Amino acid sequence: MTETTGGLENKAGQGIDAMFADFMGAFEEFKRTNDGRIKELEKRGSADVVTEQKVERLNQALDSAKAAIDRASLERARPRLEGGRPDAGDEYKDAFAAYVKRGEEKALSIGSNPDGGYLVPSETDEQITQLMAALSPIRSIASVRKISTGTYKKPVTRTGPEAGWVAEAAARPETDSQVIDALSFPAAELYAMPAATSAFLDDAAVDVGQWIAEEVNAAFAQQEGIAFVTGNGTNKPKGFLAETTVAEASWEWGKLGYVATGNAGALPASNPSDVLIDLVYALKAGYRQNASWVMNRKTQGAIRKLKDDGGNYLWQPAATADGKATLMGFDLVEAEAMPDIAASSFSIAFGDFRRGYLVVDRQGVNVLRDPYSAKPYVLFYTTKRVGGGVQNYDAIKLLKFAAS
Structure with a gap:
């Protein structure tokens, strides 16, 4: 886990694309680790403490990495207001x-x-x-x-207003x-x-x-x-x-x-x-x-572990660095x-x-x-x-x- 979070932090200065690539790599590692946790639950009725802790660390790393990407995207999109144009009049x-x-x-x-x-x-x-x-x-x-x-x-x-069906010659009561x-x-x-x-x-x-x-x-x-x-x-x-x-x-x-x-x-x-x-x-x-x-970060961390009957994760990361994660195909707002x-x-x-x-x-x-x-x-x-x-x-x- 240390290597994953370290990679996310160290590449922060290399641009949003590098940060997003590391984020997707961390999500794949999260899925592999959580799959192992689910197998342990199915086999023994409980998961190993080390596995549970690793899943939580990966969850936190994903949240931190997405927050860093959001900040970088906002900074890149921020226009200058008053600088650079003293002759603007x-x-x-x-x-x-x-x-x-x-x-x-x-x-x-x-x-x-x-x-x-x-x-x-x-x-x-x-x-x-x-x-x-x-x-x-x-x-x-x-x-x-x-x-x-x-x-x-x-x-x-x-x-x-209320409407109703009537016969051709029937009375029309007030609706x-x-x-x-x-x-x-x-x-x-x-x-x-x-x-x-x-x-x-x-x-x-x-x-x-x-x-x-x-x-x-x-x-x-x-x-x-x-x-x-x-x-x-x-x-x-x-x-x-x-x-x-x-x-x-x-x-x-x-x-x-x-x-x-x-x-x-x-x-x-x-x-x-x-x-x-x-x-x-x-x-x-x-x-x-x-x-x-709409939910907070901790709730999203719990939902991120869920799968459907086909074994697919209900939570999916954004397709692009400036996009939103989805849950069951609907945008998720933190x-x-x-x-x-x-x-x-x-x-x-x-x-x-x-x-x-x-x-x-x-x-x-x-x-x-x-x-x-x-x-x-x-x-x-x-x-x-x-x-x-x-x-x-x-x-x-x-x-x-x-x-x-």
Whole structure:
């Protein structure tokens, strides 16, 4: 195992292709080792401790290698914002850079904000959103809508008008009307306050827009990732796991349906993959076409060991370095905010999140420069307004690790 992980780390500087090749080699070794573990279970009823430990080490190595590939892919795709084009002639962007570096405000009157501070140039604003889509897993698969007000209201048709067959001369009784519901998605304030020394800001080579995007992005993405999954809706988005849940057989609008594993804190002891199939088919066909699995790294490690009746692994690595792993043919999205497997936990979600979950962004990212509160550092109070919540309760299903 040491050789495998060492190879993955040592080749990190040789490019994404080399890293991905090592990742695939590690996956093949994982399959061979796990096959041996399964044979030991079938033969003796238990696996050797050394084999179990090797499987877990390989699992961790695969997770670490994929995370490194994702970071490298993001870095390669990241465009420069303000550097390298001093002749571009973007007056407002130049003025924003002057404001960040030296606090010059005269040229920024067009970007003033009634709450204080100044609007980030559109290139930087868009860059922050793009990076959060890459690092905030739910944002990357949900619907995202930009709004110009504090709350977005969405009408939803729960049921269409009733229709019925009648004979040519029969009476036409009145039918029930369609049922329309109104969902509300308020945008809450998300903030970060990176700091920099004056010497750093005075460096002419510093790409100010890029720096703000990188500093703010990590803080925003982490908080978003948690809120979109478990947020309680108070001064933050409401996560899908914060919704009321009900057994799929009793599902109704306003609640998320779940399928139970039948085993508290674990998958079923026999035919564990059957419950995953049940979850897939709990989702209507129209939603399955674009469905994704959502789970955290530890849960993915447990699922990675499962096979179908033909001996094929249900989990498969991405075909390319920038692709997603798949489970039973559906994309798998890793979200660390999802709970670990435990008694009564909802550790796996499956659904069409594009139709099931909505993220709302209030237009604009604001920056307020503060050179006084933390001398010799200059603080940049950066804010944006974000909301979110379930917009279609029929498009997302959960797996509950419980007896019922």
